[in-house]
Amino acid sequence: xxxxxxxxxxxxxxxxxxxxxxxxxxxxxxxxxxxxxxxxxxxxxxxxxxxxxxxxxxxxxxxxxxxxxxxxxxxxxxxxxxxxxxxxxxxxxxxxxxxxxxxxxxxx
Amino acid sequence: xxxxxxxxxxxxxxxxxxxxxxxxxxxxxxxxxxxxxxxxxxxxxxxxxxxxxxxxxxxxxxxxxxxxxxxxxxxxxxxxxxxxxxxxxxxxxxxxxxxxxxxxxxxxxxxxxxxxxxxxxxxxxxxxxxxxxxxxxxxxxxxxxxxxxxxxxxxxxxxxxxxxxxxxxxxxxxxxxxxxxxxxxxxxxxxxxxxxxxxxxxxxxxxxxxxxxxxxxxxxxxxxxxxxxxxxxxxxxxxxxxxxxxxxxxxxxxxxxxxxxxxxxxxxxxxxxxxxxxxxxxxxxxxxxxxxxxxxxxxxxxxxxxxxxxxxxxxxxxxxxxxxxxxxxxxxxxxxxxxxxxxxxxxxxxxxxxxxxxxxxxxxxxxxxxxxxxxxxxxxxxxxxxxxxxxxxxxxxxxxxxxxxxxxxxxxxxxxxxxxxxxxxxxxxxxxxxxxxxxxxxxxxxxxxxxxxxxxxxxxxxxxxxxxxxxxxxxxxxxxxxxxxxxxxxxxxxxxxxxxxxxxxxxxxxxxxxxxxxxxxxxxxxxxxxxxxxxxxxxxxxxxxxxxxxxxxxxxxxxxxxxxxxxxxxxxxxxxxxxxxxxxxxxxxxxxxxxxxxxxxxxxxxxxxxxxxxxxxxxxxxxxxxxxxxxxxxxxxxxxxxxxxxxxxxxxxxxxxxxxxxxxxxxxxxxxxxxxx
Numbered sequence: 140x141x142x143x144x145x146x147x148x149x150x151x152x153x154x155x156x157x158x159x160x161x162x163x164x165x166x167x168x169x170x171x172x173x174x175x176x177x178x179x180x181x182x183x184x185x186x187x188x189x190x191x192x193x194x195x196x197x198x199x200x201x202x203x204x205x206x207x208x209x210x211x212x213x214x215x216x217x218x219x220x221x222x223x224x225x226x227x228x229x230x231x232x233x234x235x236x237x238x239x240x241x242x243x244x245x246x247x
Numbered sequence: 248x249x250x251x252x253x254x255x256x257x258x259x260x261x262x263x264x265x266x267x268x269x270x271x272x273x274x275x276x277x278x279x280x281x282x283x284x285x286x287x288x289x290x291x292x293x294x295x296x297x298x299x300x301x302x303x304x305x306x307x308x309x310x311x312x313x314x315x316x317x318x319x320x321x322x323x324x325x326x327x328x329x330x331x332x333x334x335x336x337x338x339x340x341x342x343x344x345x346x347x348x349x350x351x352x353x354x355x356x357x358x359x360x361x362x363x364x365x366x367x368x369x370x371x372x373x374x375x376x377x378x379x380x381x382x383x384x385x386x387x388x389x390x391x392x393x394x395x396x397x398x399x400x401x402x403x404x405x406x407x408x409x410x411x412x413x414x415x416x417x418x419x420x421x422x423x424x425x426x427x428x429x430x431x432x433x434x435x436x437x438x439x440x441x442x443x444x445x446x447x448x449x450x451x452x453x454x455x456x457x458x459x460x461x462x463x464x465x466x467x468x469x470x471x472x473x474x475x476x477x478x479x480x481x482x483x484x485x486x487x488x489x490x491x492x493x494x495x496x497x498x499x500x501x502x503x504x505x506x507x508x509x510x511x512x513x514x515x516x517x518x519x520x521x522x523x524x525x526x527x528x529x530x531x532x533x534x535x536x537x538x539x540x541x542x543x544x545x546x547x548x549x550x551x552x553x554x555x556x557x558x559x560x561x562x563x564x565x566x567x568x569x570x571x572x573x574x575x576x577x578x579x580x581x582x583x584x585x586x587x588x589x590x591x592x593x594x595x596x597x598x599x600x601x602x603x604x605x606x607x608x609x610x611x612x613x614x615x616x617x618x619x620x621x622x623x624x625x626x627x628x629x630x631x632x633x634x635x636x637x638x639x640x641x642x643x644x645x646x647x648x649x650x651x652x653x654x655x656x657x658x659x660x661x662x663x664x665x666x667x668x669x670x671x672x673x674x675x676x677x678x679x680x681x682x683x684x685x686x687x688x689x690x691x692x693x694x695x696x697x698x699x700x701x702x703x704x705x706x707x708x709x710x711x712x713x714x715x716x717x718x719x720x721x722x723x724x725x726x727x728x729x730x731x732x733x734x735x736x737x738x739x740x741x742x743x744x745x746x747x748x749x750x751x752x753x754x755x756x757x758x759x760x761x762x763x764x765x766x767x768x769x770x771x772x773x774x775x776x777x778x779x780x781x782x783x784x785x786x787x788x789x790x791x792x793x794x795x796x797x798x799x800x801x802x803x804x805x806x807x808x809x810x811x812x813x814x815x816x817x818x819x820x821x822x823x824x825x826x827x828x829x830x831x832x833x834x835x836x837x838x839x840x841x842x843x844x845x846x847x848x849x850x851x852x853x854x855x856x857x858x859x860x861x862x863x864x865x866x867x868x869x870x871x872x873x874x875x876x877x878x879x880x881x882x883x884x885x886x887x888x889x890x891x892x893x894x895x896x897x898x899x900x901x902x903x904x905x906x907x908x909x910x911x912x913x914x915x916x917x918x919x920x921x922x923x924x
Binding site for chain 2: 158161162163239240242243244245246247
């Protein structure tokens with residue numbers, strides 16, 4: 140039976156894999172996937188905290204606050220992915236590339 | 248009310264209305280334009296004769312019009328105004344009389360007759376005919392206003408206006424370039440004596456700028472007088488001048504004299520007048536011989552109370568005048584352009600007038616101004632006739648015109664003899680009075696009180712006056728002989744086209760012969776009564792130095808010697824001019840090159856002023872621009888540093904954010920770790 144630490148380690152590993160990919164990969168699609176990994180790392184952490192450290196019912200807040208956060212993040216992440224992919228398609232039509240280091244119009 | 252005021256207003260307004268009509272109504276109607284100006288000036292001339300009648304009867308006018316009230320408690324009133332006295336009346340007659348005749352003359356002068364291959368005449372009218380008469384009317388108005396002014400301010404306004412008209416009329420043929428220097432020999436002497444000529448616009452600018460230099464002095468002098476006396480009006484300044492320290496009066500008088508030097512082309516601002524001959528010849532006759540250039544003499548005469556109170560200023564006027572008379576005559580001796588010889592002659596005669604003013608002869612100076620106006624205007628009109636008829640103004644190309652243009656010849660001869668000072672023509676009387684005044688100068692003029700050089704200064708002035716008589720005779724006869732004597736030396740095909748002046752030109756010349764002959768008697772001993780004698784009218788107390796027979800013989804004798812030398816060189820050809828030039832080579836070049844003044848001023852303006860401007864430009868470009876550029880460069884440099892951060896690489900930004908988060912997290916977590924949690 141895994142305890143809180145296992146959840147936290149899994150969440151941290153997921154987040155670190157995501158951030159490593161986000162900082163090093165050049166492909167926008169991979170970048171978006173890495174962002175998803177980071178968000179899901181957070182989700183695992185939130186759900187884990189809620190499972191093991193939730194306050195008693197009726198004290199101050201909902202006993203499902205962690206799960207609710209995770210659900211909202213999933214919804215927002217879905218919207219973000221849709222928006223991100225739409226931007227990627229639009230950029231690709233203009234620049235014919237999805238390599239993020241080639242998209243530098245804002246260079247000073 | 249004095250009947251003089253309506254007359255004065257009529258004199259001013261008639262030419263001004265002509266100017267307005269020409270400027271706004273008769274721009275295309277050339278005949279109307281000429282008629283307006285002639286009528287306007289004619290009206291002013293008749294009114295001037297009436298004014299002279301009143302003035303001889305003892306009437307005087309001095310009306311101020313308050314213009315501005317300024318200062319603390321509205322204490323200072325600045326006035327404009329009109330004044331008429333004997334000086335004004337004489338000037339009015341000279342200005343309107345010469346102007347009227349010149350306007351009539353111009354009608355003919357601006358119609359050029361050209362002959363085609365078959366010898367048929369074609370009359371060609373100058374396209375600027377209306378413009379010419381418009382400016383001539385404005386000039387006459389301005390000159391009359393200058394003469395009628397009762398104070399420095401009114402005078403200065405019209406003083407600047409005549410300068411403007413002079414500029415406009417010198418540059419009348421603004422589309423003409425420089426007259427090319429023809430490869431002609433100077434006096435048959437091969438060599439380097441080419442005339443450097445300016446184009447009309449260049450000459451106009453030169454005249455305007457040179458006279459402006461003097462006007463600046465007049466302006467400062469005017470303001471100095473105002474600051475000391477609180478008024479611009481001549482009569483009030485005169486009343487208060489006795490209470491001023493003599494140093495202030497001297498400075499004020501010298502500054503006023505600066506204006507006169509510029510306007511009357513006296514040394515060292517004489518350089519503009521010969522170049523002003525690029526204008527039409529009637530303009531030269533009216534503005535640059537008879538009226539405007541005499542305005543400087545008039546100004547000094549009008550403000551004579553300042554000079555009488557400042558002996559040093561008197562001395563300066565006398566020396567400048569005497570030197571200019573001598574100096575301009577030397578340049579007239581060698582010039583080959585008929586108009587330029589006359590221009591140097593004008594400068595020289597104006598020098599005589601200042602010489603007379605400087606030695607205390609106010610009435611004598613104005614008498615010479617008055618008689619000179621008529622005969623010099625006539626000389627210029629005859630020169631215009633010669634240029635109009637022969638198509639050249641270079642005397643080396645002329646000759647033999649006395650048979651082709653007999654009337655012009657007679658007029659030139661009489662006017663020339665008057666200029667030389669042959670009795671009984673007008674120039675004789677006025678010039679002889681000046682020489683007499685120099686020899687027996689006014690008691691107020693004693694250089695000995697100022698310097699221990701009384702004898703030598705007076706001697707120098709007498710030397711200037713007498714040698715100028717000799718030189719005047721020489722260059723006048725040389726001009727007459729080169730133009731009218733001998734044979735035509737120009738293009739032989741042109742000789743059949745040479746014609747006597749048409750009636751509108753001939754008539755004014757013949758009319759001008761009358762004053763040239765008779766005006767001199769007005770100031771002569773034939774009018775012994777000081778109330779009717781010209782000199783007596785101007786000066787309340789003319790010094791009574793009768794012309795002694797010896798003096799008259801000396802001056803006329805010198806003139807005859809001058810005539811004789813010119814006759815020997817050009818008439819009888821006893822002395823070959825080319826040989827003479829070779830003998831006096833350096834002296835001849837010295838005079839021919841105008842004593843080097845054009846070169847000196849070119850060097851001063853072109854070298855010194857432009858050099859100074861170059862230094863200032865260096866400061867402007869180095870220091871002023873440097874500070875501005877430094878600021879710009881600092882900003883650009885900072886921006887260049889800043890743009891290094893702006894890579895456009897989204898991952899670089901992500902790295903920065905990540906690094907920031909790590910640092911913040913470390914700052915929060917590490918202290919807790921070290922505290923041993």
